[in-house]
Amino acid sequence: MQLDRRTLLLAAGACAFAPGLAFAAPPMARPEDVGFSSAKLKALGAEMQALVDQQKLAGVTTLLARKGKVVHFESHGVADLATRAPLRTDHIFRIASMTKPVTGVAMMMLYDEGKWALEDSVEKYIPQFKGLKVKAADGSLVDQASPMTMAQLMSHSAGFDVSAGYEGANLQATDLQGMIDKLATMPLAYQPGTDWRYGPSVNIQGYIVEKLSGMNLNEFFQTRIFRPLKMVDTGFYVPAEKAARVVKVNTYGPDGKIIPAPAGGDPTRVPTFWSGSGGLLSTVEDYWRFAQMVANRGELDGVRLLKPETAVLMRRNVLAPGVKVDLYGPSQEGVGFGMDFAVLMDPAAAGTPMGLDTHWWGGAFGTWFWIDPTNDIVFVGFIQNLRGSIPGGGTPPMRDITPRLVYAALENPKA
Template sequence: MHRSLLLPAALALSLVSAVPAFARSPAEELGFSTKALERIKAAMAREIDKGTMPGAVTLIARDGEIVHFEAYGFLDAAKTKPMPKDAVFRAFSMTKPFVAVAAMMLVERGQLSLRDPVATYIPEMKAMTVLAEKTDASGKITREAVPATRTMTVHDLLRHTTGLTYSVSAPFPELKDAYLKADLESRDGDLSPEEFVKRLAATPLAYEPGTRFEYGLSVDVLGIVVERVSGKRLDVFLEDELFKPLGMKDTHFQLTPDQTARLADALDTDPQKVDGWKWVRVDQDPGKRYRLGGAGTVTTAQDYFRFAQMMLNGGELDGVRILSPRTVDFMLSDHTLGLGGSTAGTTGPGYGFGLGFGIRRQEGMAVVPGSPGDAMWAGAGGTSFTIDPKEDLVGVFMAAAPTPRVHTRMLFKNLMYGAMTE
């Protein structure tokens, strides 16, 4: 017979009430294993020891509550400064979702439509040409610029179906040469918005607009559309309409004096550091050249979490509404079904593209866990994020490590989803 049955009832009850109930951690209450979350620390330590990166910051939130937020390793290439949680990172292409949101804010206000030709706002781009293949009598294939037969629209800018590309990923060698010669990415000089679109208009497209996903300068052009429609410089518009309202105090197009000591640097041994770091110059006056809507901001893990959580919440955070829920649903839908091209270089297989975000199409086909409809993107400097509406989940990974960026973003997703228990 159990001992409590031999005790007076009142005494037995008092003993039972004195036994503390098993307390679950906040992470466990939200469906995460505390022990499994500790694996992230071990994995980051291994990568730092291997020389993958100097350090990293990782953040995971569910139901709007942060369940994991840690910093590892070092801030600087020399590995002398511990990585702080509020480290500042070059966002590179994680700037693109900001500009996509800015454009959709103007759509909601009736100032812009996805159906609008880009030339409505940038007349310089009215008569674009496209590279066309020709085969001569000997069977040799050549390409020449011919007038484009399709009109580039604002929709094309948002989903990267303009036919614009990047020099590093240009599908044809003559196009790569043309991009570098014209310095379209403003790597060697400071192109004004006017000079940028002038040179871009004189450069052939890789493909007819509206036919193929081709990652490139589309969002940089979209940033100029936002400027011309709103009457504000892109950096000012985003500061006034997005960053300040969401409390993103460390997200800007120019590094502020108080951020300098917190700026994360890549290892000097990283082969892609020199070119990429030169391209996004954080000390650049944003009024001097076009605002690099596709790459030009700096941010922190916590700031980017606030932006991602706003999208997960259907366009609202802490009582501040940025977009309507229907607009967010529209943005986080696949807009590239049936078109050529692939997002796999950034997302891995199994993803299409919405308006500013890569969108997972189905359960299978991908190389990391996730959910149909999860949204993600990443930066060439080593940063990435995931928004999973089905799981009410946000994950942010920040590192200054351009060369191994695909490895680290997939590693983090495996660790994040692997720590979930429900």
């Protein structure tokens, strides 16, 4: 179901937002003003509605902007399969690993303040990691060939294993300090810089943000990022008055159709482990504001969080030659990794219509976004499915479907 935008904004205005912050609708433009065809862009909304009608999705919200102007912002379907409550553009989603780029920006803000450098060793900031051994192929423990660097930590190539490699360790049982203490007793899975593995690296970054800033990660995010950017509905938990706006999580039945998932965690519970890897909840519009800031090279609405050259640095591949991003297997061709963003280095090899240097990430519940500096495009899409980002898990391949539709509608890239 597609709802009228005026109705959506009136509904949003009636909801509780963060104290002291006023809701501001994003600037809208006619698609033709920024190079899109209105007729062709309707295919994006039509395809989202079709996925709902086919019971492949419960609901989906998508936002497309070019040159900072929003040309598409729609919700389709329901927020709760049980109650059939319509999905609105102000609904709140669990964004899981889309937390990681936020942590990356926090790190780079401290980088701009001169508090660390890419070539610094991680042990400079986490002395407990000094002298960590590496588990060799034969099971023996050997020294690091060279100390892990901060650039490697921010690109998942510092030597830490994939998350599944730490299942028995229960790294998030207490707090970030407890995680560090446990990791300090465990060997690295590979020599720093020689592989890419998606594990605890960004939670480790969260610990470093806390240590260098003197704030816990929640305080840093709220005071240094969310409030300045007017991200009024983003945080590690929601207040009780916003709980009804949190979208229910879904899964798939034996027939491949969408059904409610078993009840998950309480989104109003205040966590003890501030997970920079995957703890945030947000709205599509809030996350667009964050992504647009990055697209604008560190600035939004007169508020600057990053130096322009630092925002560009975040999308520079820092993986060593031959090291490939391998999130789900096989390795992703034409893709590198920068400061908590995947980076498109070769669109043809990657088989995508996105422009060179597009940077992106997604979340476990199927949320996704990309920033295309070549075409000055920002796209954010949210769904809420268990295993929603895993190919073959039942969820439609939203990260392939939406770029195809978006770039097919871009008729005049020079506009």
